[in-house]
Amino acid sequence: MAINPAIDSVADRLAEEPQANWRAAVMDFARRRPLGAVGGLVVALMLVTAAGAGVLAPYDPVTVDFGAMLARPNAAHWLGTDAFGRDVLSRLIYGSRTALLVGFGAALIGATGGAILGVGSAYFGGKVDLYVQRVMDIFLCFPLIILALALVAILGNSLPNLIVAITIPMIPRCALVIRASALAIREMPYVDAARAAGFSNARIILRHMLPNVMAPYLIMLTAFLGQAILLESSLSFLGLGVQEPTAAWGLMLRGAAVDFAESAPWMAIFPGLAISLAVFAFNLFGDSLRDALDPKLRTL
Amino acid sequence: MWKYLLKRFVLMFPTLLGVAIFTFFLIRVIPGDVVELRLAGDRGSVSPEALQTERARFGLDQPIWRQFVVWIGGAARLDFGTSMWTGSPIWQEIRLRFALSFQVAIMATILSVLLAIPLGVIAALKQDTWIDYAVRVFSIAGLATPSFWLGIVLILALLIIFKWLPPMVYTPFWVNPWQNLAQLIWPALAVGYRYSAVATRMTRSAMLEVLREDYIRTARAKGLVQKLILSRHALKNAMLPVLTVVAIEFAFLIGGLVVTEQVFNLNGIGLLFVQAVAHRDYTLIQALVLLVAGIFIFMNFLMDIMYAWLDPRIRYR
Numbered sequence: 001m002a003i004n005p006a007i008d009s010v011a012d013r014l015a016e017e018p019q020a021n022w023r024a025a026v027m028d029f030a031r032r033r034p035l036g037a038v039g040g041l042v043v044a045l046m047l048v049t050a051a052g053a054g055v056l057a058p059y060d061p062v063t064v065d066f067g068a069m070l071a072r073p074n075a076a077h078w079l080g081t082d083a084f085g086r087d088v089l090s091r092l093i094y095g096s097r098t099a100l101l102v103g104f105g106a107a108l109i110g111a112t113g114g115a116i117l118g119v120g121s122a123y124f125g126g127k128v129d130l131y132v133q134r135v136m137d138i139f140l141c142f143p144l145i146i147l148a149l150a151l152v153a154i155l156g157n158s159l160p161n162l163i164v165a166i167t168i169p170m171i172p173r174c175a176l177v178i179r180a181s182a183l184a185i186r187e188m189p190y191v192d193a194a195r196a197a198g199f200s201n202a203r204i205i206l207r208h209m210l211p212n213v214m215a216p217y218l219i220m221l222t223a224f225l226g227q228a229i230l231l232e233s234s235l236s237f238l239g240l241g242v243q244e245p246t247a248a249w250g251l252m253l254r255g256a257a258v259d260f261a262e263s264a265p266w267m268a269i270f271p272g273l274a275i276s277l278a279v280f281a282f283n284l285f286g287d288s289l290r291d292a293l294d295p296k297l298r299t300l
Numbered sequence: 301m302w303k304y305l306l307k308r309f310v311l312m313f314p315t316l317l318g319v320a321i322f323t324f325f326l327i328r329v330i331p332g333d334v335v336e337l338r339l340a341g342d343r344g345s346v347s348p349e350a351l352q353t354e355r356a357r358f359g360l361d362q363p364i365w366r367q368f369v370v371w372i373g374g375a376a377r378l379d380f381g382t383s384m385w386t387g388s389p390i391w392q393e394i395r396l397r398f399a400l401s402f403q404v405a406i407m408a409t410i411l412s413v414l415l416a417i418p419l420g421v422i423a424a425l426k427q428d429t430w431i432d433y434a435v436r437v438f439s440i441a442g443l444a445t446p447s448f449w450l451g452i453v454l455i456l457a458l459l460i461i462f463k464w465l466p467p468m469v470y471t472p473f474w475v476n477p478w479q480n481l482a483q484l485i486w487p488a489l490a491v492g493y494r495y496s497a498v499a500t501r502m503t504r505s506a507m508l509e510v511l512r513e514d515y516i517r518t519a520r521a522k523g524l525v526q527k528l529i530l531s532r533h534a535l536k537n538a539m540l541p542v543l544t545v546v547a548i549e550f551a552f553l554i555g556g557l558v559v560t561e562q563v564f565n566l567n568g569i570g571l572l573f574v575q576a577v578a579h580r581d582y583t584l585i586q587a588l589v590l591l592v593a594g595i596f597i598f599m600n601f602l603m604d605i606m607y608a609w610l611d612p613r614i615r616y617r
Contacts, residue, residue, distance in 0.1 A: 035433065138318040141593035143556035146573060150585075153330045153577050230446055234559045237448055238574065253449060258563070261456050268456065272449035279444035287440065 029292060036288020042281035050096040059087035061094040061247040070264045080266040083256035088266060092274050094247035099278055101159070102232040106166040107224035113167070114174025115217050119209045121175065122182035123191075123201070133179075136172040144169045148231055152240050162241055166231050174220045181213045188212075215293040222286030226279035233275050249275045301608055308604045312597050319593040320375065320586070324368055327577075327585050334384045334580040335360065358384055371586065380587040385579040390587045393572070398554075398591070400470055400484075401561070401568035405553040407488035412496030413546060419496075420503025420542075421535065427508060435500065442497025451490040451563040458486075468565055487564045491557065495549050502545045506538035513537070540611060544603050551599040555592030 030037035049056060058078075065085035073080040079088040121132040139147070151165035185191065186209070194204045210217075233250030235241030242248035252271035261268045335354045355361045359370060374381055380390040423435035458464055466486050471479040510516065511534055519529045558570030569588065576584040 035436070134314070134318065137315050138322055141315065141319050141596045142589070143552040143592065145556050145558050145570075146589070146592065149558070149574065149577060150326060150330070154326070226444060230444075233446055234448065237446075237559055238562060250446075253452065258452060261452060262459055265456055265460075268449075268452050272446065272453065275449065276441065276445045280441055283440045283443055284437075287436075 029288070033288035033292065035284050036292075039281045039284030039286075039288065042277065043285055046096055046100065046278060046281070049093055050100045053093045053097055057087075057090035057093040059090040061086065061091045062245040070260060070267075072264075073266055079270050080264065082252070082267050083260065083264075088252075088270055091247040091252055092249070092270060095249045095252065095271070095274065096278070098159075098242055098246065098248040099229045099232065099275070102163055102166065103225045103229040103278075103282070105163040106170065106228035106232075107221050109163070110167040110170035110224050110228070111174050111217055111221040114171045114176075114220065115178045115210060115213060116205070117171065118175035118178030118180075119182040119205050119213060122179045122186055123205050123209060125186070129179075132175075136175055139169065139172040140176070142169065144227070144231060145234060148235060149238075149240060152235060157235075157240055157243060159242065159246075162232065162235065165235075166228050170224050170227070174224070177216050177220055178213050181216045182209060185209055185212050219286065219290045219293060222282060222289055226282040226286070229275065229279050229282070304608060305605060308601055312601055315597055316590070316594060317372075320372060320590060321368075323586055323589045324371065325364075327580075327582055328364065330577070330580060332580055333360065334358075334582065337580055338385065371583075375586075375590065380590075381583045383581055383584045385576070385581040385584065390584060393584060394569070394587065394591065396470075396472075397568050397572050399472065400566060401554050401557055401570065403473065403480075404484055404487050404491070404557060404566070404568065405550055407484060408492040408495050408553060409546060409550050411488055411492040412499055415492075415496040416499030416503055417535075417542070420500045421507055421530065423500070423504045424507030424511060425530075432504075435504070439497040439500040439504075442493045442500075445493060446559075447491045447494050448559040448563045450493060451487060451560055454486050454490055455563070466564075470567060483564075484566075487557070487560050487566060490563075491553060491560050495553070498545055498549055499542060502542045503538065506541045507534060510534050510538045540607060543606060547599045547603050548596070551592075551596040554595055555588070 030040075063086065065081070068077065068081050068085040070083060071077050071081040071085070077087050077089065079092065081087055082091070117132065117136075121129045147169040148165045151168055152162065155161035155165060191204060191208060194208050199208075232241055232248070233253075236248045236250030237254050239254060242251050244251065249271040253268060257267040257271070333355075335351055335358070339350060339354060352361070359367055362370075371381070382389050383393050386393065419435050419439070423432045426432050455465070458466065467479055467483045470483065473480045516529060516533055519533050524533075555569055555573065557566075557568055558574060560566075561568045561571045562574075569592070573585070573588050575581075576588060
């Protein structure tokens with residue numbers, strides 16, 4: 001085996017390096033940005049909770065038990081039960097699935113769509129850029145929730161439609177930021193080189209420019225995650241988002257939670273805490289990521 | 301500079317027109333129409349003739365481009381017609397509700413600016429100390445807390461601790477200021493937290509940037525007291541981006557209070573919008589969107605003026 005131990009050991013080290021680098025980068029991030037690490041940890045815990053909801057939740061989230069209506073938090077129901085006798089903790093655990101699904105779905109599509117639009121707009125410049133910007137300006141005039149409300153009314157409120165309704169108002173906000181970064185990249189020699197080599201526009205945009213706006217892209221992505229979760233819970237609270245009996249945090253705050261707030265405050269308090277904690281964790285993580293990647297960029 | 305301002309002013313109108321066109325056609329894609337909802341309701345059927353005559357009354361039987369021309373012609377003369385649902389003039393529908401939403405937005409702005417500027421400045425001055433961390437955690441939590449939930453918690457706290465509920469019926473400020481404030485301070489607080497978080501973060505990052513500038517070092521070198529450096533040199537220069545986010549948040553608050561108004565049982569612009577969408581009340585939705593977007597566009601225009609006036613480094617094209 002070991003014909004030349006010196007070379008072998010170098011090869012081994014080279015093979016190990018990427019992984020070691022990655023781990024070192026994570027450790028470095030955690031040490032230099034403790035707040036961000038805490039956020040990342042909570043996000044990781046949430047992902048585990050959502051994935052293992054079936055195992056972790058003590059009860060079925062939709063089974064109605066009229067024998068245990070509005071039970072106070074006790075040994076059997078740690079966070080009490082709601083007006084249908086459903087276990088609040090179990091509904092919170094299953095609700096994380098809805099929140100993460102909508103959050104990641106909307107943020108990924110929104111940031112990616114915005115990035116392609118922003119880079120494309122910057123790359124083509126001139127008339128195309130002008131028209132795209134004018135259309136974006138129109139979209140930016142609407143408060144997020146107003147546009148999302150109208151879109152839900154048009155599309156109907158299934159989960160995929162909800163994601164679309166939350167995504168569309170985010171696209172122009174992301175396109176705006178990414179375009180600004182892409183304008184600088186357009187002037188880079190390697191873009192000229194790619195053009196001179198006769199590559200197609202699509203290839204230059206996707207392969208040469210998009211990878212170089214990774215930093216603002218990731219920052220917008222993490223910023224959108226929290227916003228999407230907030231928007232989903234607002235829509236669900238209004239009765240225009242996720243529908244009963246699906247477990248969703250915003251929905252849990254609707255109706256009975258407000259009506260019985262005085263006698264059964266646990267119904268109103270815990271789902272709100274879950275939303276806040278989730279969004280808080282994503283923002284904390286996103287903030288530190290921004291500081292690490294591109295401190296000049298301002299998100300919210 | 302006047303030419304620049306004139307150009308900015310004129311540029312507001314194409315955007316507003318774009319919003320009008322977009323809204324007009326978007327809401328007509330929503331399934332169902334106001335006539336059907338109003339006459340048939342949720343029970344039984346109405347004769348097709350009755351639906352036809354009612355549609356004709358609103359001009360809904362006309363070709364869509366014609367409807368648009370008629371509407372935009374009226375809107376240009378600030379005549380938004382009557383609500384298709386209630387039949388009363390749009391201005392009458394909106395006036396009082398706008399006053400309410402506007403007041404909540406103003407109160408939230410005052411609260412949040414009073415909180416944000418000192419917090420942001422302190423955090424920037426003590427960067428990376430526990431004070432900075434505390435301010436940052438406080439403001440990130442503000443961004444994370446849904447204002448409607450904060451509203452629920454506020455009401456709950458008042459109820460359980462003080463055995464008192466804010467008044468549920470809206471009294472205009474000029475009728476009974478005390479009653480009015482007792483009702484509206486709570487929603488203003490609930491949305492103000494998020495709002496102040498946005499402003500605090502902007503103040504902090506703008507201050508951090510300004511504090512690294514050469515002119516601050518010069519001011520220090522010539523021995524100015526810290527207080528003067530901060531108030532005359534740093535804060536003044538850091539205020540523009542803060543002013544921008546405050547203006548934009550304010551514009552969005554007027555129409556974006558939707559969920560908070562629901563919690564506090566306030567009959568404002570946001571709730572009116574939700575009802576208008578549910579009723580497919582086209583004329584009312586159009587007027588509301590134009591109002592909200594118009595405020596946003598106008599605030600942006602105001603910010604342009606502020607920038608041109610306050611920052612001589614901006615070049616005008």
